[in-house]
Amino acid sequence: MRVVSWCRAGSLLGASAVLSGKHELSIRRSLALAAGSELAAGSESPLSLYALSDEDLTTLVTGWGEKAYRAKQIREWVRAGTTEFDEMSNLPLGLRRKLAACVAPSALEIATEQRSRDGTVKRAYRLRDGAVIESVLMPYDDGRRTACISSQAGCAMGCVFCATGQMGFRRQLTAGEIYEQAARFAEGDARLTNVVFMGMGEPMLNYAAVSESIRRLSDELGMGSRRITVSTVGVVPGIAKLAVDHPGVNLAISLHAADEAARSALLPANARYGGLDVLMKAASDYWRSTKRRVTFEWALARGQNDDVATARRLGHLLRAHHLAGPASHVNVIPLNPTKGYAGGPAAQRAVDEFCIVLRREFGVGATVRTRRGIDIDAGCGQLADSLLP
Numbered sequence: 001m002r003v004v005s006w007c008r009a010g011s012l013l014g015a016s017a018v019l020s021g022k023h024e025l026s027i028r029r030s031l032a033l034a035a036g037s038e039l040a041a042g043s044e045s046p047l048s049l050y051a052l053s054d055e056d057l058t059t060l061v062t063g064w065g066e067k068a069y070r071a072k073q074i075r076e077w078v079r080a081g082t083t084e085f086d087e088m089s090n091l092p093l094g095l096r097r098k099l100a101a102c103v104a105p106s107a108l109e110i111a112t113e114q115r116s117r118d119g120t121v122k123r124a125y126r127l128r129d130g131a132v133i134e135s136v137l138m139p140y141d142d143g144r145r146t147a148c149i150s151s152q153a154g155c156a157m158g159c160v161f162c163a164t165g166q167m168g169f170r171r172q173l174t175a176g177e178i179y180e181q182a183a184r185f186a187e188g189d190a191r192l193t194n195v196v197f198m199g200m201g202e203p204m205l206n207y208a209a210v211s212e213s214i215r216r217l218s219d220e221l222g223m224g225s226r227r228i229t230v231s232t233v234g235v236v237p238g239i240a241k242l243a244v245d246h247p248g249v250n251l252a253i254s255l256h257a258a259d260e261a262a263r264s265a266l267l268p269a270n271a272r273y274g275g276l277d278v279l280m281k282a283a284s285d286y287w288r289s290t291k292r293r294v295t296f297e298w299a300l301a302r303g304q305n306d307d308v309a310t311a312r313r314l315g316h317l318l319r320a321h322h323l324a325g326p327a328s329h330v331n332v333i334p335l336n337p338t339k340g341y342a343g344g345p346a347a348q349r350a351v352d353e354f355c356i357v358l359r360r361e362f363g364v365g366a367t368v369r370t371r372r373g374i375d376i377d378a379g380c381g382q383l384a385d386s387l388l389p
């Protein structure tokens, strides 16, 4: 059994002690599955507390002969930001030792953290196998605190303007590693109001782990699905699955171009998933089945996709797929420059005109997303890129 050799407590407690009790099957399954996913990812280190759901943790401690409320106590320490088992002073010494022998407090080590003048916090985490990922916290004046989290280390999608895409794919993140990024921004008295899957990676290509982390954000951080947004470059099968599994979740699609050739030049994945019409039909289906407004992300690059004619092309595209009006919203954001792409951000006047055309001529809601953390490496992948050899 993989858990036995992996868990250092095997020698301390005996494998049967770790895995005995009425939850044996369930703890075997949860630990083996979670250990398998982390081992498969290249890590031989013990599972982190964040990799165990509340249910898993209860099963684990009761399997050790402890009362179920001990799991709640452990989780309270974790939520308070305690990373040392020795400091969990209301736990019996024996339990602290078992935990220290078998479980790591966390899987993510902060490699660096940057704080912007606007309050944005950007963290680069080093994973146990050396991979680096990013997550960002964006506090707003109205009280919202939004975490932007990664679903993969690196990304295989190759969007030309994106620092993560320029870096390439390293590996899938586990559900625990994804969930931990959000939970670490919700420690102590801090609370999160929203989570967006817009960090490194294409969430739909790590669907099972993303889906599990959405469930845990809801169950363990109390986050309503309407406060969670999954962003995709257009992985059509994932959009259909999300509509069934998490119909309350918001869908965002990185569009950036309204004709086939221009989109394929910016996002090589465009053709791989059937092209623009297939994608827009999937977006339209999402709206019809979930009644959740679909957001289209549009990075405005100077002289490339920021002109009035392009805005009209986008308006016609949305209208043709019954996505104008309440079914969609366009978020425009001046392009964040990266060292691997020559394009620059659109001028303010072009940004304004682009939005006005969408609103006035097509009835499409369009807003300019504030560029957050522009005094730090705020674009997706930029901070991690600076840390990788």
Ligand code: SF4
Binding pocket: 155, 156, 157, 158, 159, 162, 163, 164, 165, 166, 199, 200, 201, 202, 233, 254, 380
């Ligand atoms: S924009 Fe998103 S999907 Fe595209 S390369 Fe970057 S991380 Fe990957």
